[in-house]
Amino acid sequence: MLAETMEWLDIQSSQWYVDANLGGGGHTRAILERGGSVVAIDRDREAVRRAEETLLPLYPGRLEILRGNNRDMTALVSETGHKVLGVLFDLGWSTLQGEDPERGLSFSEEGPLDMRLDTSSGPTAEDLLESLSESELESLFSEGDEPLALPIARALVQARREGRLPRTTTSLAAFVSGVYYRKGFRRSRRHPATRAFMALRIRVNGEYDNLEDSLCGSRKLLEDSGGRVIVLSFHSGEDRIVKRRFRSWVSEGAAEFLFRRSLSPSENEVFENPRARSARMRGVVVVPR
Ligand SMILES: C[S@@+](CC[C@H](N)C(=O)[O-])C[C@H]1O[C@@H](n2cnc3c(N)ncnc32)[C@H](O)[C@@H]1O
CATH class of the missing domain: 3.40.50.150 (Vaccinia Virus protein VP39)
Structure with missing residues (x-):
């Protein structure tokens, strides 16, 4: 435009x-x-x-x-x-920025869960996934208009407890897709992880x-x-x-x-x-x- x-x-x-x-x-x-x-x-x-x-x-x-x-x-x-x-x-x-896998902004290529636009300060997306409670994660995803905010938050906290929290962009995208699949969503126009990623990027920054x-x-x-x-x-x-x-x-x-x-x-x-x-x-x- x-x-x-x-x-x-x-x-x-x-x-x-x-x-x-x-x-x-x-x-x-x-x-x-x-x-x-x-x-x-x-x-x-x-x-x-x-x-x-x-x-x-x-x-x-x-x-x-x-x-x-x-x-x-x-x-x-x-x-x-x-x-x-x-x-x-x-x-x-x-x-x-989106095309640089090291920034972790996109899930089309493997990269760390960083997502900071200013890489000199602030917690990364991984830090948030490591530290937020289930309800804090739910509100993070809800703020990004993620329809499965609660199931995703719940699954992440469960994974954290079991020591299998996703640590890269592609593994987080696959993780979120798994939640969608288990909830019965089989097809959508955009990738199921789009909104969850957006929500994390919005909060990190x-x-x-x-x-x-x-x-x-x-x-x-x-x-x-x-x-x-x-x-x-x-x-x-x-x-x-x-x-x-x-x-x-x-x-x-x-x-x-x-x-x-x-x-x-x-x-x-x-x-x-x-x-x-x-x-x-x-x-x-x-x-x-
Ligand atoms: C969509 S891009 C801008 C593209 C640009 N208008 C162009 O024509 O190429 C958004 C830019 O804003 C920067 N940005 C995002 N939030 C910012 C903030 N709070 N303060 C300063 N820059 C910010 C990002 O680092 C990114 O480079």
Whole structure:
């Protein structure tokens, strides 16, 4: 949804924008190509290093790359001294992160149960599976909209007791598939472990809390001048948070909807890139105080 994203962000040349999820730099580059300037943030050291090498030399004076959590964006952006006219979120993890088996984000290849986007801090997915109680695991999976949250939590705790807790991505995926199979689910459009993995990644990276805080941060940044906040999400739980937050801003009179319902990718885009299937875009314009 790159073209629509740029359109709704309404890039004005020589104005500054925040890309709160730099990743592979696709959106940052698109803003720069349209004449805007960018403060780009990512918590992943590797994403920042790559963009410093490839993008920074191409746009002198128009790009600032910051390593950090976007929940701290107010402080991070104030340090640059730039007034910004829009904030873009592209939630989740990048293809490059997903394809690196060492990060354990995907179950298509064997890897450790790590799942951290910032590998310098915080517990890994394995740490959580080792330490959480059955009810804590159940609520972790429920928060990720996993329909078999309780049976999966129960089976994991049982496996832990018996010393056969899955320790790799593929073994966890097989374990979750086993729970689905025993509960009578035989076929589904997506892999049975998809939601359980999503739930673990969301918890390991504190994504719901980060999202709440970073949305507040974006509003604060735009309160003086007004400006747009555009969010691309890939999971119903994230989209719910964005929807609720935007609604409350609008009802307080602090923002106006750019479009009332979320936008989805076209059939063509989904055909070319099946990962885009669950993408949702929401946007508001913050009313200046
Ligand atoms: C979907 S990717 C972004 C892709 C990017 N828009 C592009 O066009 O290539 C999401 C990125 O956000 C980063 N990220 C996730 N949560 C973050 C947070 N709370 N603070 C900063 N970066 C975060 C991830 O490390 C990942 O690189």
